[in-house]
Amino acid sequence: xxxxxxxxxxxxxxxxxxxxxxxxxxxxxxxxxxxxxxxxxxxxxxxxxxxxxxxxxxxxxxxxxxxxxxxxxxxxxxxxxxxxxxxxxxxxxxxxxxxxxxxxxxxxxxxxxxxxxxxxxxxxxxxxxxxxxxxxxxxxxxxxxxxxxxxxxxxxxxxxxxxxxxxxxxxxxxxxxxxxxxxxxxxxxxxxxxxxxxxxxxxxxxxxxxxxxxxxxxxxxxxxxxxxxxxxxxx
Numbered sequence: 001x002x003x004x005x006x007x008x009x010x011x012x013x014x015x016x017x018x019x020x021x022x023x024x025x026x027x028x029x030x031x032x033x034x035x036x037x038x039x040x041x042x043x044x045x046x047x048x049x050x051x052x053x054x055x056x057x058x059x060x061x062x063x064x065x066x067x068x069x070x071x072x073x074x075x076x077x078x079x080x081x082x083x084x085x086x087x088x089x090x091x092x093x094x095x096x097x098x099x100x101x102x103x104x105x106x107x108x109x110x111x112x113x114x115x116x117x118x119x120x121x122x123x124x125x126x127x128x129x130x131x132x133x134x135x136x137x138x139x140x141x142x143x144x145x146x147x148x149x150x151x152x153x154x155x156x157x158x159x160x161x162x163x164x165x166x167x168x169x170x171x172x173x174x175x176x177x178x179x180x181x182x183x184x185x186x187x188x189x190x191x192x193x194x195x196x197x198x199x200x201x202x203x204x205x206x207x208x209x210x211x212x213x214x215x216x217x218x219x220x221x222x223x224x225x226x227x228x229x230x231x232x233x234x235x
Contacts, residue, residue: 001028002061003153003184004049009058011044011208018044019055020208026201028152031175031185033195033216036205037233042188043081045205046157049186050078062153077151081158081188083142087131091122091141094130095148102149116144119174135162143171153184160191172198196225206233 004026011019018041026032036042047053049060051067065072085094095113104112117123120140130138139162146154159175160168172194175185189195195202196216202225203213211232212219220228 001063002026003028003063004032004186005059005061005064006045006049007059009045009048009055009060011041011048011053011055017208019048021058022205022208022210023058024203024210024213026184026186028184029179029182030201031179031187031199033199033202034186034188034205035190035192035195035202035229040205041208042205043157046078046155046186046188049155050076075150075152076155077146077149077153078155079142079146079157079159081161083139085130085138085141087129089130090126091128091130091133091137091144092117092126094141095144098145099148102151104149112148116147119147120144121170136164136167139163140167140171143174151183153186154178155186157188158190159187160189160194168194192226192229196220204229204232 002025004024007023009019009022022045034042034045044053048055049062049067050073060067062072062076089097092113095116096109099109099112117126120143122137122140122144125133125137130141133141143159159171163171175198179185187195187199199216201214202216202219203210216225
């Protein structure tokens with residue numbers, strides 16, 4: 001089953017072609033990396049998936065439902081590149097807020113919130129206000145908020161941003177755990193070494209066009225993702 005099915009998606013901002021006939025498919029249960037240099041169109045595509053940007057042309061379906069239908073967003077969680085929240089909320093308050101937005105309440109809300117902060121190893125920060133948190137702590141809070149509810153597709157825009165090496169390792173382990181549970185991960189990231197270890201499929205986007213895509217091991221054919229990426233983008 002395809003959880004993301006994009007066909008011939010185009011988007012321009014004035015004279016700038018952000019996306020040019022982009023097509024890609026993401027199968028359920030996969031970990032898919034969307035890679036590309038700054039300005040390549042990655043975030044525009046993610047926003048198009050979520051209905052935050054309206055493409056000029058093409059078709060996007062989520063779980064077989066047109067992206068223009070709000071019902072397609074059921075079971076989807078999204079982490080923007082720069083996650084933030086009201087500064088006076090506590091870490092636990094943020095996580096519980098997102099759980100409540102997904103319909104959780106009572107003991108189920110409390111239990112899932114505690115499990116989420118434990119998964120990100122931020123249980124010692126539950127009473128800390130967002131305005132007092134470091135960038136990495138805010139990022140972990142955002143990822144914990146994503147885990148609330150029963151999402152089957154997680155869309156992460158630069159999830160490793162602001163995290164130190166230990167936190168990156170912990171997050172990667174968590175994402176592998178989620179993958180093993182059958183959750184689909186669609187990740188936009190610049191950290192190629194981590195994407196190579198984590199993802200099974202990838203697409204490289206440059207100037208709004210996909211220049212390579214497919215199963216990662218087949219696409220790389222023995223070379224590193226870093227070398228493959230630089231070779232493709234520099235052409």
